[in-house]
Amino acid sequence: MAGSPRRAAGRRLQLPLLCLLLQGATAILFAVFVRYNRETDAALWHWGNHSNADNEFYFRYPSFQDVHVMVFVGFGFLMAFLQRYGFSSVGFTFLLAAFALQWSTLVQGFFHSMHGGHIHVGVESMINADFCAGAVLISFGAVLGKTGPAQLLLMTLLETVLFGINEFVLLSLLGVKDAGGSMTIHTFGAYFGLVLSRVLYRPQLEKSKHLQGSVYHSDLFAMIGTIFLWIFWPSFNSAPTTLGDGQHRTALNTYYSLTASTLGTFALSALVGERGRLDMVHIQNAALAGGVVVGTAGEMMLTPFGALAAGFLAGTVSTLGYKFFTPILEAKFKVQDTCGVHNLHGMPGVLGALLGVLVARLATHEAYGEGLDSVFPLVAVGQRTATSQAMHQLFGLFVTLTFASVGGGLGGLLLRLPFLGSPPDPQCYEDQVYWEVPGEPEDEAQGPPRAEEPDTRA
Amino acid sequence: MAGSPRRAAGRRLQLPLLCLLLQGATAILFAVFVRYNRETDAALWHWGNHSNADNEFYFRYPSFQDVHVMVFVGFGFLMAFLQRYGFSSVGFTFLLAAFALQWSTLVQGFFHSMHGGHIHVGVESMINADFCAGAVLISFGAVLGKTGPAQLLLMTLLETVLFGINEFVLLSLLGVKDAGGSMTIHTFGAYFGLVLSRVLYRPQLEKSKHLQGSVYHSDLFAMIGTIFLWIFWPSFNSAPTTLGDGQHRTALNTYYSLTASTLGTFALSALVGERGRLDMVHIQNAALAGGVVVGTAGEMMLTPFGALAAGFLAGTVSTLGYKFFTPILEAKFKVQDTCGVHNLHGMPGVLGALLGVLVARLATHEAYGEGLDSVFPLVAVGQRTATSQAMHQLFGLFVTLTFASVGGGLGGLLLRLPFLGSPPDPQCYEDQVYWEVPGEPEDEAQGPPRAEEPDTRA
Amino acid sequence: MAGSPRRAAGRRLQLPLLCLLLQGATAILFAVFVRYNRETDAALWHWGNHSNADNEFYFRYPSFQDVHVMVFVGFGFLMAFLQRYGFSSVGFTFLLAAFALQWSTLVQGFFHSMHGGHIHVGVESMINADFCAGAVLISFGAVLGKTGPAQLLLMTLLETVLFGINEFVLLSLLGVKDAGGSMTIHTFGAYFGLVLSRVLYRPQLEKSKHLQGSVYHSDLFAMIGTIFLWIFWPSFNSAPTTLGDGQHRTALNTYYSLTASTLGTFALSALVGERGRLDMVHIQNAALAGGVVVGTAGEMMLTPFGALAAGFLAGTVSTLGYKFFTPILEAKFKVQDTCGVHNLHGMPGVLGALLGVLVARLATHEAYGEGLDSVFPLVAVGQRTATSQAMHQLFGLFVTLTFASVGGGLGGLLLRLPFLGSPPDPQCYEDQVYWEVPGEPEDEAQGPPRAEEPDTRA
Secondary structure, eight states, rough: OOOOOHHHHHHHHHHHHHHHHHHHHHHHHHHHEEOOOTTTTTHHHTTTTOGGGHHHHHHHHHHHHHHHHIIIIIIIHHGBBBOOOHHHHHHHHHHHHHHHHHHHHHHHHHHHOTTTTEEEEEEEEOHHHHHHHHHHHHHHHHHTTHHHHHHHHHHHHHHHHHHHHHHHIIIIISSOOOOTIIIIIHHHHHHHHHHHHHHOOTGGGGGGGGGSSHHHHHHHHHHHHHHHHHHHHHHHHHSOTTTTTTHHHHHHHHHHHHHHHHHHHHHHHHHHHHGOOBBBHHHOOOGGGGHHHHTGGGGGGGOOHHHHHHHHHHHHHHIIIIIIIHHHHHHHOOOOTTOHIIIIIHHHHHHHHHHHHHHHHTOOHHHHHGGGHHHHHHHTSSSSSHHHHHHHHHHHHHHHHHHHHHHHHHHHHHHOOOGGGOOOOOGGGGGGHHHOOOOTTTTTSSSSOOOOOOOOOO | OOOOOHHHHHHHHHHHHHHHHHHHHHHHHHHHEEEOOOOOOOOHHHTTOOOOOSSSHHHHHHHHHHHHHHIIIIIIHHHSSSSSHHHHHHHHHHHHHHHHHHHHHHHHHHHHETTTTTEEEEEHHHOOOOHHHHHHHHHHHHHTSSHHHHHHHHHHHHHHHHHHHHHIIIIISOOOOTTTOOOIIIHHHHHHHHHHHHHHTTTTTTGGGGGSOOOHHHHHHHHHHHHHHHHHHHHHHHHOOOOEEEEEHHHHHHHHHHHHHHHHHHHHHHHHEEEEEBHHHHHHGGHHHHHHHTTTTSSSSHHHHHHHHHHHHHHHHHHIIIIIHHHHHTTTTTTTTTTOHHIIIIIHHHHHHHHHHHHHHOOOHHHHHGGGGHOOHHHHSSSSSSHHHHHHHHHHHHHHHHHHHHHHHHHHHHOGGGOOOOGGGGTTTTTTGGGBOOOOOOOOOBBOOOOOOOOOOO | OOOHHHHHHHHHHHHHHHHHHHHHHHHHHHHHHHHTTTTHHHHHHHHHTTGGGGGGHHHHHHHHHHHHHHHIIIHHHHHHBBOOHHHHHHHHHHHHHHHHHHHHHHHHHHHEETTEEEESSHHHHHHHHHHHHHHHHHHHHTTTTTOOOOHHHHHHHHHHHHHHHHHHHIIIISSSOOOIIIIIIIIHHHHHHHHHHHHTTTTGGGGGGGGSSHHHHHHHHHHHHHHHHHHHHHHHHHHTTTTHHHHHHHHHHHHHHHHHHHHHHHHHHHSSSGGGGGOOHHHGGGHHHHHHHHTTTGGGGOHHHHHHHHHHHHHHHHHHHIIIIHHHHTTOOOOOOOHHIIIIIIHHHHHHHHHHHHHHTTTTTHHGGGGHHOOOOOOOOOOOOOOHHHHHHHHHHHHHHHHHHHHHHHHHHHHGGGOOOOOOGGTTOOOOGGGGOBBBBSSSSSSSOOOOOOOOOO
16 A cells, blocks of 8 residues: 555655646746737837826736635635645645646637737736636635645646637637636536546545534634635626726626625525524535626626626525535535535536526617627627627537536546545545644644555555 | 424524515615616716726725725624634624625615616725625624624614715715714714614623633634734725825825824733733724724825824724723623724724814815815815814714614614524524534534524513 | 842833834824825825826825735734744734834935925835835744844834835945845845844743644644735735836736746645655745745846746745755854745845846847836936946845844844843743733633743843
8 A cells, every 4th residue: 555665756756746847848838938918018018109007007907916816815715614624725726826827828828819929918818817727726626635736736737728728719719708707717617627526536535524524713714715705706707808887897796796695695504504503614605606607797787686686596506506416416426526616616607607698688789888899899890699699608608518528527537547646535635645734732843643645546 | 491393493584584585675676776877887988988097996996895805804804803703703794794785885875876766886886885884894893792693684774774874964964074984984883883782781791701702713813804904994094085185195194093003002002911911802903993093084184193193092092992991881881892892993983083173173275275175175165164164073973973872772672672583691602503613623523512592582 | 030020010111111102203203204295295286287097096006005915914924823923923013014114104205205304205105114014024034933022123123224224225326126125125134134033042942842833723824924925926026116017017027936936835845845745834935935036127027937937946945945954044053043034035035136137137228128218227328238237236235235234233232132021932932921812712711821921131
């Protein structure tokens, strides 16, 4: 079981070598391809006759920073609810997202902002890269506790490529609108992770059952993640929309939707809870579904009422999913979904895509006026009817589900490579496999050696 | 004591039904009344000939987001100092504020932005709704641990209406200036909560005395709240002021005032502490009084020195309040003020109102130049003298105290309705009454059933 | 040891009197010298014919707020990794930074924005004061746990003055570029603190060895600090740069550099860790070195590749420093560096200064175009060659090291004054010397009296 000394040394080198290899590769690709864009390059910016106030930086950087908080603080701490997996939740989020930012700058740049053989970067590419990192972290949530950092880096490597392709097909080829990523981020990230988790199914996972729950303090750390995600979601959905009314309306719709998903979640959680008690799992997660569900329609003329209705629906569906569907998902479909991403990102993402279909179908020149050109440019110029736009939106959902499922399957096969050092069943959800963990207060400095070497399944 | 099964079922349904009822009502009212304003509506915005850079979004959204962090992270975690009430502090903050945002959008909209039968919403209504949520959470602080979520939702329902009326009387009828809400938010929220707490007085509260304190980690969670409140308070006070120098000056004054209240708090805390030790309660709370005290005068020409002096005074008064006045408040006045909102919001709020009277009295055309029109429009056009403005400011304080006291009294009577499921005395400050609470590390997953059913006092 | 009653009373009054004295002094100086600048003064702003959108507030306040979060949340919680020193880490950060903001407004204002006998303040002075507070907190990191609040306030008093002088010499006299402060903030703060720690060397410090480590939850609190520092570092480096492409490019470079230092840190931490395990100390600190290393060159045309390379180098050097150099620093050089500021701020700061030398040397009119005037004004007008600018940059590093070392030495002598109440060796890293500390859950409210009076070494 413990393997030969040589094999142990190999495992020890796995994460360092993979990090160095990936960093070396992206650095070389950056040197060859990546250049400042017109708004960040000293010569190009000053060549034009711009006012500094026109620089895109001032319109999007505050939103970018909010998104950045969501990716690193929000996702990281939300996943820290597990009692002995906080270091990994926050730490691997940090590692995966940092790599995803570099790698998706290249992948998305290749598809979206390649000019004269160069990828041009600025605040918009920063936002887009953070969005891709968000999708990766959603998938991470499905396999949380059951995968090692080397596996997760390979997942990120693959998922980022497929994310970029899927996003390109939807936004550029199909002309689908999806600013906040109900499809491209949430649906894609969730089903990629769920299929991947299915492939990595562990029939003996109850061996680490004592570590699968939270403790009092870990639930409070998780609430830090929840609240920052909730607060900044209006910035997430509005970060890439058109300037002016577009960003303003998207932020407003998301804000209303989130308040309604929160009320819906509290209502349903108490309704289905034992003796009417609220469940932290619901509050930490389902209350956020209102942000997911308006990821597509948020920039449209959804109306404030529409935002409330959508958010409420998402919060209730998500809570019911945690209560009733997650157990079925494991028992019948053999999908072990650690964070319940199917409830928070999967179903609300699909609902959000369908809401986008509906609201696009209802688009009229009267409702949008001259603004139709920003929201549905192909409809505005007469190239498509609203119905056709709606059909394209629906098709985009199917494309996304296909890419996510096939990609998750491929990812699962990749992560089953025997030398990747997956944690053994009894040590899932346990930091000590990958981290030096300090002892408890007043103990001696060195914690007890409770964890064994990772299982290589060789 | 345990009640009949039927009554238990009724209690179980109370919170869900109340949430659903309130959400349904606001949704209907949103459908009838709430519309995008000129800056968020696609057709209206593009109808005018605006530059996108002119959209109010870019002037106020970053400040809004800071306020949003204060309401949800700041208040939520600040109140998580109690050792076994962290879920409720953060969770009920989340629930109450989410509902308050919806409900105050309606109430404030009815008073402030009703045009042609519709309430027009955008980033300014978002800021105003968050301000109302702030007042509700201040009141929550006074009754923290002694009330259930159904009671608190009813409190929010009532308080939001009275907040809206009081704000309308002050800002619109009396022409009072109060951008950061020394009166409308802090004084109102504090005295509403204190009177409410008086009506709910529990003579046997020492039965839960062992739960009224903090533990080491809960104090650190509370400091998350404190620090985010402290950092973003300049944005809070400046969020609704006039653009340009108005926002700039308000942020600067608040920044200085907070540094001085921090130094004053450390000085006084060590001075009155046993053996010169600092008390976390003071640092967590009184250091913030500098933000409260310039809530009215922050937008005026207070001068940087004036901001320091005001902040220092507020920090010292607040610290002394925690040390000497809180015990008297309970013993003599039968007001059990869990978070000491009288010290952080009550006294500094009143001081802030009086500071506003003073600084308004000193306003001259010379000091404000053409800017007088933004800060004191009625004085600028000659409709009032500075002295008259000061008298109106003072009258605004009395109006606020009256609304808060009467409202808090009504609220207390409402919350004493016997079927509302208030926690019994020995289970105050205890999450397990309302939440599924996980066991401690290494225990079995299910926590011990320490809590009984809530007392319905029937 | 315990001292006479009179001496004990003196100690008890020390912190209060010092706070009151310092606050009184800055308040008087504010009254005499500090005035609103043109952009915050009602009369001055409205006297010109400006659009409100031109107010500097809208260009810099969002970045300022990010910096503010870094100073108070970032530094405060990063230092809360110690198991029994969280109150002091967060609390003294709060106190020192609040005082530093006031005091450095005066010192920096005296050197940088004195007009007609008055210091003019606004958002730029707020950013600069926060930067000085950052340097003070870096020095605090070197002596964390071994100094009392009165000592630390005196350190702040001295360091702020020297910071202001050094900054003035570099930026104004030498024409050195250092927007994000690789030299003025990181190198200065680190070596000031390290020399100071050398002077305060405690040969018996192993007496408090049991308190020098972290526990599981304290490491998670520290990660809150790390992640917020990491997220907002692009705002830190770009906050004071020229508007337009300058801020945009600096933020972008910092963002890339940080991703690379994160990958480098994970790689090296696993490589040098026992059995390939990651070490939280490295992740919490070295991953941030990418922000430090582009503090000078970030606003230059570093290229995205250059940012990755620099960040990677800094992350690896910093991790290796924690592993191999920190023990040498204590054993051979008698420098006890609690937070390892030499690894996070010292070496990466020096590297950042040298990177600035290199990139300045490579500056050409071709690469910067008309933008050369913003980045290297003296080169643009022909007053200096790029080589000469590079030499000035290098000289700036030596000046900084000199000021920091001499200043740290003086500071150390100051802090050894016998009446300042330094904690005795066995009670270093222990909150109870200075704070009322609550008991553990389920204990009685009052914690056990483990700590004795601070040692006055008299």
